[in-house]
Amino acid sequence: MGAGYRKSCENRESEMAATRRESTLRVGVPSCTGVSTTLSWISTLARRYELLPDNEKQQFITATQIWLVILNLIQDLVLKKTRFWIKHLQNDSFSPTPKECSPLAKPSLPTLSVLTGFSPSRLSMFFRTTHNVQPTTKYKGGKNMLxxxxxxxxxxxxxxxxGYVGLPLAVEKAKAGFKVIGFDIQQKKVDMVNRGENYIGDVVNEDLEQIVKDGMLRATTDFDELKNCDVVAICVPTPLDKYKQPDLTYVVNSTKEVAKRLHKDMLVVLESTTYPGTTEEVMKPILEETGLKCGEDFYLAFSPERVDPGNIRYKTKNTPKVVGGIGEKSTEVAKLLYESVLDAEVFVVSSPKEAEMTKILENTFRIVNIALINEMAIVANKMGINIWEVVNAASTKPFGFMPFYPGPGVGGHCIPIDPFYLTYIARKYNYHTRLIELAGEINDFMPEYVVDRLMKLLNEQKKCMNGAKIVMLGIAYKGDIDDMRESPALKVLGHLERNLADVTVVDPYVSEFRWNGEIIKTAKLTAELIKEADAVIITTAHKHKVDYKLVVDNAKLIFDTKNILKTLGISGENVEVL
Structure with missing residues (x-):
C-alpha cells in the first residue's frame, strides 16, 4: 500500500506541476462546502500525529495513507483543492478566507510530508507557488492599496x-503586466528605449520592441513623472573614487528626486550595490524629510541586483532575489512585487542591512578566491607548474573544492568594487578588513605581472618590449560581451604603452572605446595583422566571433592569460599560458 500510494502521489505531483506551469491559470476562492470538513480532518490528524509516541506513529501513518487514497479517488483532493487548503494552512493574508471557514492550526511541513507522502521541499514549493498565484477577484477596500x-x-x-541592471529589470516588469516608466539622465538611452532599440546584451530585442509598442514601457528624463509611480526601483551606479572610497552621489541624487514626489503607499527599492546601512541611514532620512513616515506612509527596501552580463542560463527573470525591508510591511510589499515579476525564489531577510551585506559577501567571496588562485598561478609559474592543470585536477574532488581560475585581473561592475564598500564601513567600526584589501592588492598587481611575463617571453625570442608590435585580443572585462567596466585589459594596455609597445587592440564585441581622452577604434582580426605582430596577448576569453585557429597558425608568440585556447581544444607550440 505504501509503495503504491507513493507512486500515486508522484503522478499527482506531475499533474500539479503541469497545472502550475499554465501561466494563464488563476485561482479563485471556492466554496467551503465539503472542503472545511476535509481541512479540519487533515489538521486534526496532523496535530494528533505530533502527540503520538514513536511506537504508535507507523500504524497511524498506514491508516492515514489509506484514508488519503480514498479521498484522492473521491474528491481528487490533491489536484483540485491543493491551492485552497494550502492557502488556509499558510493563513495567507493576501487572500480573504470565507467567513464560514473556521481558522485551522498549521501543522509543520515535516508532519504534512509524512501524512501526504510529499517531501518537505516539494510542499514548500507548493506554498510558494500558491502564494504567487493571483486571485481572479479584485479585492476593494483593503487596508493596503499598494x-x-x-x-x-x-x-x-x-x-x-x-543601464545593465535597470533596463533588464524594467523589461521584465513590463512583460509581467506592469506599466513601467524608465528614468535616465542620458537622453540617448531614453530615445533608444522609446524607439524600442536595445543597447543591453541581456535584453531580447524583440521583447523590448514589443512592450514599447504595447505601451507597457516608456522612458523619460523628466523625473517629475515619479509622482505617477506607485513603485520606484533605483538602479544607479555606485562607483569608488580613486582612493577606493564609496561614491553614493547617484544614489543620493536619485533618492532626493524621489523625495520630491514621494506620496503615500509608495514603495522605494534600492538595487544598487552599497555598504550595509545605506538604505536606513542615507535614504530613509532623505525620504522622511517630507513628513511621511517609513513603514506607515511609504515603504522602503533593499534588494541587491544579481546581474551577470553574458550569462546564458541565469537572467533577471530566473535569478533568485533577496529582499530586506525597513519593517515588516515594507518587506511584505517588496516581496510581493518581485514574486509578481520573477520565476525564482524571493528570499526574505530581516532588514536592509542583511540584504546589503548579502551582496557584499557574494562578491567578496569571489574577489578573495580569485586573488588566491592568481597568487597560486604566480608561484606555480616560478616552480614550472601548470596551474590550469592543477585546478582541473583539484576539481575532480566532489566536495570541499570550488574551481577558480587565474587571469590578468578582475573586472566588471561588482567584483573589483563591492568588497571595498565593506572595507570602508568596517573602519567606522574600528575594524581593518585585511584579507579583502590584500586580495585587492594581488588582483591589482596582475596586469603588471602579465606584462612582465610577456616581456620575458619576448626576451627569450631576442625581442624587447620597446617598439614591439603587440596584438591585444580582447578589451571587454569578460568573454562574449561588450562591457568594459573596470576591465583589467585596460590596465594591461596601460602597462604595455608605458613600456613603449606598439599595441593594436582587437575585440569583435567592442568597435571603439575611449582611451586617454581619445576614441580608439578596434582593429579587424586578419592573418596579415597577426603575422606582423611580435606577440599576441589574449586578455578576454571570447568563445565566439574569434578565429583562434587563424591566430595560432600565424602568430610568432601567443600569451594566453585566460587559457581559452585549451578550453576550445586548440593547441600550438607558440602558445604560453598564465
Missing part, C-alpha cells in the same frame, strides 16, 4: 537608471 495594485497589476513601476 498590495492590491500589485496583485491586480495596476501599480505603475518606475525604474531609475536604464
Amino acid at each position: 498590495k492590491e495594485k500589485i496583485l491586480n497589476k495596476e501599480a505603475v513601476v518606475g525604474v531609475i537608471g536604464l
Whole structure:
C-alpha cells in the first residue's frame, strides 16, 4: 500500500506541476462546502500525529495513507483543492478566507510530508507557488492599496537608471503586466528605449520592441513623472573614487528626486550595490524629510541586483532575489512585487542591512578566491607548474573544492568594487578588513605581472618590449560581451604603452572605446595583422566571433592569460599560458 500510494502521489505531483506551469491559470476562492470538513480532518490528524509516541506513529501513518487514497479517488483532493487548503494552512493574508471557514492550526511541513507522502521541499514549493498565484477577484477596500495594485497589476513601476541592471529589470516588469516608466539622465538611452532599440546584451530585442509598442514601457528624463509611480526601483551606479572610497552621489541624487514626489503607499527599492546601512541611514532620512513616515506612509527596501552580463542560463527573470525591508510591511510589499515579476525564489531577510551585506559577501567571496588562485598561478609559474592543470585536477574532488581560475585581473561592475564598500564601513567600526584589501592588492598587481611575463617571453625570442608590435585580443572585462567596466585589459594596455609597445587592440564585441581622452577604434582580426605582430596577448576569453585557429597558425608568440585556447581544444607550440 505504501509503495503504491507513493507512486500515486508522484503522478499527482506531475499533474500539479503541469497545472502550475499554465501561466494563464488563476485561482479563485471556492466554496467551503465539503472542503472545511476535509481541512479540519487533515489538521486534526496532523496535530494528533505530533502527540503520538514513536511506537504508535507507523500504524497511524498506514491508516492515514489509506484514508488519503480514498479521498484522492473521491474528491481528487490533491489536484483540485491543493491551492485552497494550502492557502488556509499558510493563513495567507493576501487572500480573504470565507467567513464560514473556521481558522485551522498549521501543522509543520515535516508532519504534512509524512501524512501526504510529499517531501518537505516539494510542499514548500507548493506554498510558494500558491502564494504567487493571483486571485481572479479584485479585492476593494483593503487596508493596503499598494498590495492590491500589485496583485491586480495596476501599480505603475518606475525604474531609475536604464543601464545593465535597470533596463533588464524594467523589461521584465513590463512583460509581467506592469506599466513601467524608465528614468535616465542620458537622453540617448531614453530615445533608444522609446524607439524600442536595445543597447543591453541581456535584453531580447524583440521583447523590448514589443512592450514599447504595447505601451507597457516608456522612458523619460523628466523625473517629475515619479509622482505617477506607485513603485520606484533605483538602479544607479555606485562607483569608488580613486582612493577606493564609496561614491553614493547617484544614489543620493536619485533618492532626493524621489523625495520630491514621494506620496503615500509608495514603495522605494534600492538595487544598487552599497555598504550595509545605506538604505536606513542615507535614504530613509532623505525620504522622511517630507513628513511621511517609513513603514506607515511609504515603504522602503533593499534588494541587491544579481546581474551577470553574458550569462546564458541565469537572467533577471530566473535569478533568485533577496529582499530586506525597513519593517515588516515594507518587506511584505517588496516581496510581493518581485514574486509578481520573477520565476525564482524571493528570499526574505530581516532588514536592509542583511540584504546589503548579502551582496557584499557574494562578491567578496569571489574577489578573495580569485586573488588566491592568481597568487597560486604566480608561484606555480616560478616552480614550472601548470596551474590550469592543477585546478582541473583539484576539481575532480566532489566536495570541499570550488574551481577558480587565474587571469590578468578582475573586472566588471561588482567584483573589483563591492568588497571595498565593506572595507570602508568596517573602519567606522574600528575594524581593518585585511584579507579583502590584500586580495585587492594581488588582483591589482596582475596586469603588471602579465606584462612582465610577456616581456620575458619576448626576451627569450631576442625581442624587447620597446617598439614591439603587440596584438591585444580582447578589451571587454569578460568573454562574449561588450562591457568594459573596470576591465583589467585596460590596465594591461596601460602597462604595455608605458613600456613603449606598439599595441593594436582587437575585440569583435567592442568597435571603439575611449582611451586617454581619445576614441580608439578596434582593429579587424586578419592573418596579415597577426603575422606582423611580435606577440599576441589574449586578455578576454571570447568563445565566439574569434578565429583562434587563424591566430595560432600565424602568430610568432601567443600569451594566453585566460587559457581559452585549451578550453576550445586548440593547441600550438607558440602558445604560453598564465
